[in-house]
Amino acid sequence: MALSEMTTDAPRRGRPRSERSQRAILRAASDLLLEHGLSEISMDAVADRAGASKATIYRWWPSKELLVLDALLSEWASGTADAVDTGSLAGDLHELILPWTRQLTTKPWGRVIAALVASAQCDAQFAEEYRAHFVKLRREPGRTALVRASERGEIAADTDVDAALDLLYGPFYHRLLHGHAPLTERFARTIVEYVVAALSSPGRERR
Amino acid sequence: MALSEMTTDAPRRGRPRSERSQRAILRAASDLLLEHGLSEISMDAVADRAGASKATIYRWWPSKELLVLDALLSEWASGTADAVDTGSLAGDLHELILPWTRQLTTKPWGRVIAALVASAQCDAQFAEEYRAHFVKLRREPGRTALVRASERGEIAADTDVDAALDLLYGPFYHRLLHGHAPLTERFARTIVEYVVAALSSPGRERR
Amino acid sequence: MALSEMTTDAPRRGRPRSERSQRAILRAASDLLLEHGLSEISMDAVADRAGASKATIYRWWPSKELLVLDALLSEWASGTADAVDTGSLAGDLHELILPWTRQLTTKPWGRVIAALVASAQCDAQFAEEYRAHFVKLRREPGRTALVRASERGEIAADTDVDAALDLLYGPFYHRLLHGHAPLTERFARTIVEYVVAALSSPGRERR
Amino acid sequence: MALSEMTTDAPRRGRPRSERSQRAILRAASDLLLEHGLSEISMDAVADRAGASKATIYRWWPSKELLVLDALLSEWASGTADAVDTGSLAGDLHELILPWTRQLTTKPWGRVIAALVASAQCDAQFAEEYRAHFVKLRREPGRTALVRASERGEIAADTDVDAALDLLYGPFYHRLLHGHAPLTERFARTIVEYVVAALSSPGRERR
DNA sequence: TCCTAACCGAGACGGTACGTCGCGTCTTAGG
DNA sequence: CCTAAGACGCGACGTACCGTCTCGGTTAGGA
Numbered sequence A, B, C, D: 001m002a003l004s005e006m007t008t009d010a011p012r013r014g015r016p017r018s019e020r021s022q023r024a025i026l027r028a029a030s031d032l033l034l035e036h037g038l039s040e041i042s043m044d045a046v047a048d049r050a051g052a053s054k055a056t057i058y059r060w061w062p063s064k065e066l067l068v069l070d071a072l073l074s075e076w077a078s079g080t081a082d083a084v085d086t087g088s089l090a091g092d093l094h095e096l097i098l099p100w101t102r103q104l105t106t107k108p109w110g111r112v113i114a115a116l117v118a119s120a121q122c123d124a125q126f127a128e129e130y131r132a133h134f135v136k137l138r139r140e141p142g143r144t145a146l147v148r149a150s151e152r153g154e155i156a157a158d159t160d161v162d163a164a165l166d167l168l169y170g171p172f173y174h175r176l177l178h179g180h181a182p183l184t185e186r187f188a189r190t191i192v193e194y195v196v197a198a199l200s201s202p203g204r205e206r207r
Numbered sequence E: 001t002c003c004t005a006a007c008c009g010a011g012a013c014g015g016t017a018c019g020t021c022g023c024g025t026c027t028t029a030g031g
Numbered sequence F: 001c002c003t004a005a006g007a008c009g010c011g012a013c014g015t016a017c018c019g020t021c022t023c024g025g026t027t028a029g030g031a
Helices: A019-035 A043-050 A054-060 A064-075 A089-106 A109-120 A124-152 A161-178 A185-200 A202-206 B019-035 B043-050 B054-060 B064-075 B089-106 B109-120 B124-151 B161-178 B185-200 B202-206 C019-035 C043-050 C054-060 C064-075 C089-106 C109-120 C124-151 C161-178 C185-200 C202-206 D019-035 D043-050 D054-060 D064-075 D089-106 D109-121 D124-152 D161-178 D185-200 D202-206
Strands: none
Touching: A019 A043, A019 A054, A019 A064, A043 A054, A064 A109, A064 A124, A089 A124, A089 A161, A089 A185, A109 A124, A109 A161, A109 B109, A109 B161, A124 A161, A161 A185, A161 B109, A161 B161, A161 B185, A185 B161, A185 B185, B019 B043, B019 B054, B019 B064, B043 B054, B064 B109, B064 B124, B089 B109, B089 B124, B089 B161, B089 B185, B109 B124, B109 B161, B124 B161, B161 B185, C019 C043, C019 C054, C019 C064, C043 C054, C064 C109, C064 C124, C089 C109, C089 C124, C089 C161, C089 C185, C109 C124, C109 C161, C109 D109, C109 D161, C124 C161, C161 C185, C161 D109, C161 D161, C161 D185, C185 D161, C185 D185, D019 D043, D019 D054, D019 D064, D043 D054, D064 D109, D064 D124, D089 D109, D089 D124, D089 D161, D089 D185, D109 D124, D109 D161, D124 D161, D161 D185
């Protein structure tokens, strides 16, 4: 509902928007998304399953991609989980990464995200929307943790934070999207360990 | 041509396959791919531009995805570039990564690859084909370099090679697919540096 | 419109069928039919000329044959011309046959009908539809005239009415479909004369 | 074989035409014709079933229609049956009509002929070929019989022979092509009887 | 005994049309 | 003003035939 809510201050006249339809549409989209790929689901099918009309969907969501993005967000409504300060970089990153990977692997969201990533390639506007809600949302807490670690002197002051964030998140997206190996908890711990080691390497510190 | 070539030893009967058509089709696919996204290009358009008939395309490529994969491979025909032994892990990884990122950034292949990644989510067979030709092809030289580094004692013997490879390649795919930051040479150098630092960290070695 | 109209009493929901499209499609079909043979016209061409979409055509007519049949009927909408009672068999048959042959010869319907006849050979359902709307529609007034003549004693009571109707209509269809000779008014008069002679022959009456 | 035989006097060099293929093709065409309609059979299917190549078919028959016509003629190779002089018009017509209707009804040739008739509508050259081999072939003996009857004084000297032939054959083609009633022997006898009555009607003679 | 012309099968080729499906828009009636 | 229903124009899908075109082989007569 995050995306389709355009809060106008005007005291809306006429029949109000049906919450029932809205929920049914997002639910239908989510369900179909887990069964098929984004390109395999049709607006007709969503409308059908939701018992809604296509016109109603298009009235509130300008495209299939944004509908799906909204459906995804409404499924993951919780979970922003502002960075907890555990006192160490390793601890902070664990707190960020482990719940996130668990969320990613409970259901086949990988293909949904992959499809959104693909859609984003041809639609700059949607790309921005997607990045704002998916990528940055996760990176910002990570950035906070890195800055804290830098202030504590745990990592170098001249650390390339953006590259470091890519070093952290990249491996997960890589496995999620390419599927060449599973996204296990063990893998998550290993990556966090490597990232911490990379950034806190004495060799770098001395430079 | 890698994919559509099924070398049968049997003495081919009937009219032989037209190499001209084959090339024209792959070229048309490549060209269109650089102009539009995978989902925006139609088989009709490819056939039209290639001066071929749709039937001919479907005779040799079972799906748009495999055609596009083939087109991509034929564009990048060269470039496997077996791992050069420079004597150091950092040198080896540079030799692998820098030419590859240069190749990725000369043309807008990002969206093509993203679309292929998306397609792979819903088609296990294509996913395997894609991974074999795109992902593994790049990982194997990296694996070789890591094994050499391990044998030289440059990195720990118990290094998780698969995770390390994801640590190396993940950040590049991340930026390529999400587009939140550019794939610069500077970025490549930084990531290689971090990866080397992560694996050769004295803290790890002593353990 | 006769064929594609399924009058349901239910209070029609949703957007109503577009009469404009319907008319344009039938018109396009008629026009193309007069220029080419049934097998030369394509649904694409009909859709194009009608400014309609193929889906709309297929929504209302299950096959090209039924569309063409409908187009033909809508062109000949009038003209059933219930048998007029002129007091004599010869007069009645003239009233039936002459306007009909004029209708048949004003435009090149011959090849259209021939094509429909051919199509009917392979599709029993369409054959029935065709016969009901084309053949029987004309035979019934003829049958009425014959029965009247029989009641008047003009022809034998034991006349084989079906054979007599074939004797009457067969020669016209023969020339129409085979084209070995023209369907002139003179020919029509001659056939009617022969048929009346055949049925009212004293030789037969006495038997 | 009648149609595809262009007897050149030149002493053909090279490999002679394969009679085996020719027979197989005609047989395949006949078989498929009895199972499906002309428009349902494809040259590919004929080639396949005959174990021949499409090129071979097109080398000898310029179109599907002419191939089918040839196949039909080769099935009915015999049967021209020059008019027998029985001494009476009724007898002569019986001799002509009864064997012919028997031939027409033994197998579902009706639809084949109907399809040829339809094809003839759009191809004047084929139409002529068809009429020459199918229609005229039957009409000529009929014409002979009528002329004899006229000379004997059995029918009027001013009889319109062409119309009379249409009166005779039309009803059969009508039932054959429209299928509204069966082509029984009883029907044949009735039509012949009516035709004789029509032509020999005293009313006409005296006029 | 070769040579070579004409045939043969197999099967790929550029096309055209098929009938279906999904898109995003529209036009109804009704809450 | 919103909703469900559903028809609309559009355009791509993957398939089936069309008639043509190479191929490698085969089968004759003439050299």
